[in-house]
Amino acid sequence: MNTHWNAVVASLQHGSWDHTLASMQWIFMIYFVAINLAYLILNYISAYQIVRYMREYRANYLPPGLREYQPPVSIVLPAHNEVKSVVASVHSLLKTNYPEFEIVVVNDGSSDRTREALIEAFGLVKVPEAYRARLQTEEVKGVYASARYPRVRMVDKVKGGKSDAINAGINCVRYPLYCVVDADCILQPESLSRVVRPFLEDGRVVASGGVVRVLNGCSVVNGMMAKVGLPNHWLPSFQVIEYLRAFLFGRMGWSPMNALLIISGAFGVFYKERVIAIGGYRRDTVGEDMDLIVRLHRNLREEKRDYRIVFVPDPVCWTEVPTDVASLGHQRVRWQRGLAESLWSNIGLMFNRRGGAAGWVAFPFMLVFEFLGPIIEVVGYVSMIVLALAGLVPLKIFLVFLAAAIGMGMLLSVNAMMLEELSFGLYARPSQQLRLFVVAVLENFGYRQMNSCWRFYGTLLWLLGLRKHHRWGHINRDGSWQHNPAENETMPTDQHADGSSHP
């Protein structure tokens, strides 16, 4: 082995590598500057938008408007093997202060007692509902309703995956707007009002999303967010910073250009008819949330419609993130495959004559920086390590490049913290800000690289066509945010099952 390595090192040292090495370094440097510059630009667009938004909505200057003017919304809650959390989730949704809504839980062929738990908790009985299969789904075995909870219904169906479950829910909902919520998410009483507001303000809006935040470290009482905090462990703490970056400028920056390509599957509001018109959610992708938005853009642009897909910076949904490396890895591999599938199957949007900012800016950005990014990053890491081991990269150069990478990473993270401070300032204590800063520094030493490797692996899986047909993601969660003895009976600490694809 040693002889082999020595031979490789010798050949590297005696070849004309100087120029090749310099060229490679330039490529990585240009890519590195381009990606960070692009993120910084997005960051400043977001900052402008957030300041404007907060100026208008920070305080309740006006007495609340007449609530009857808010359109009714159907909440679709797809569930597969969620016996431990689904009842508490529905109770949490029932506490929303939105004036008129219904909840349609879709039991997607659960093999545990999800269906029975719902029937028992809400007194559901099978009703002869004239179900309209406007979107093709796996067989619907029955629709259940409750006399005690008239807002709650359940669709019981054969397992078909998350997309199939949402499609069945859409077939069943009654209102023109529907909201998809993951069964393990915690909302705030005003979440729905906040995300529905763009529909009231602008008749062109077809979809609206909000910020998803990390639940780990927070306290939830009676199904509602009681106290915002930071997680005690490193892995979820890194994800807090990641979510801030992803939502506060990764999404918010695209919204004013009408180029938002993703609304999180964990929480989003859509015009039902518009979604049905494009055939609902695709069942053969793990990135159904991104795919839906990209197809909406494509379809509406082809039809030359004036439309808006918008994003509000309000923290509307809180989700528990993975606390162990294996779950996190599975999640990221899955997200990357979802991204690849969504981009590839809608490649026609890119540089399309009618593509607008979505086709000419956001799509190429996603392709170059999000899809190809992990490949370039991993190749960069590997070549740097190999060359350093071969003695071809002096320690000084290695350290300078490392410092530049860390500096850029930190700057982006601190910018996201600044946006959080300008908007909702949820991490209220200066000590929390300092802790977030420490996390923003430390994530550059291992976490980011690990993430790039997972995403690289996800891209490889997609490229090689090695698709696993698990249609529901499974993630171990610790559930330590629950602070209600009564609810702990229904929501114990080992929750799992996660369907949303992206943060």
Next chain:
Amino acid sequence: MEIPASGATLLTVAYWVAVLTLLLAFSLLTVIVFLRARSQRRELRDKRAQQHWLQVMRHVLAGEEVQVRALGNDDVAGFIEAWNATHESLSEPDSARLLPLGHRVGLVGAARRMLKGNYHDRAMAIMALGHLRDHGVFDELVPFLNDRSPIVSLCAAHALGKVDPPQAMAMFVPMIMQREDWMPGNVARILARNEDGSAVRELDNALLRANTSTVVKLVRFMADIDPGHAAGVIRQLLDSSIDDHAISVCLQLVSDKQDRERVAGFLGASRWHVRMHAASALGRIGEAADAQRLEPLLADQVWWVRYRAAQALLALPGMGTAALRQMQQRQSDAYGRDIIDQVLSEHDMGVVV
């Protein structure tokens, strides 16, 4: 190992990127911590002032004599928060009992200064002056009605409506047709708070000048604040040849039994949403005899029309579960039978959709 010339340039670039980004990151962190600390200090100060003034207002409302000082800089934000919140929770006569307090602490002067401040201060000050109902500030508030921000302009409409309702409504109502950015719920709340009838009068005038798209908006507001008056307008609109969307809205608002025949005329409309709303309307105002008119809709090709028709049939006077079951036996169409099953089961369970 020697570094080539291009490599040296690259190293310099990387070096400066590292230095600048690290410097910027640390500077931003300092700004964040400073902003956080300042905001916490302000929040604490305003909270204290707010609690103090809420206490004072409670004493005033209880009829006690309270010694107060003029508002200082540290007091203004807290006082105005407390002032606005208290007025919102009070009835009109109780709210009037607080007015002398506002004058004694010099609210007009303090709020005027805030009108020149930032966005938040401006909106809060406009609301506070509205609650004070001082005619002297009316002209100062009028320009804010045209503010580009929907929040500031609606705050101004709200405030003006408190100071001088007739004059305010004369300005506000015509603007409803132009301001697409005004949330209907907030407009409705401002109109609903008008008690001297000027809102209805102005809406009536505006309706005469409205086009097809704006008429729908205005009729909705009218139906909220004066259903009787709105019924006449709705009748006229249903008799005129307006578009399907406007007809649908009018059908949703119909509540007068004398419009039965008029509504029944839309059961055969070509657009399904008109048929659906006509069926629902007939369910609200219809009589037993209307069952014959609704029955054919049970076989309509659109689910929503069948569903609303079945619900309307069940709601008709004299038409109970048994009668609807009998009607179900007569249906040759399977969809018609299914929809009756669904509606009856929902009815049994008390589900209202």
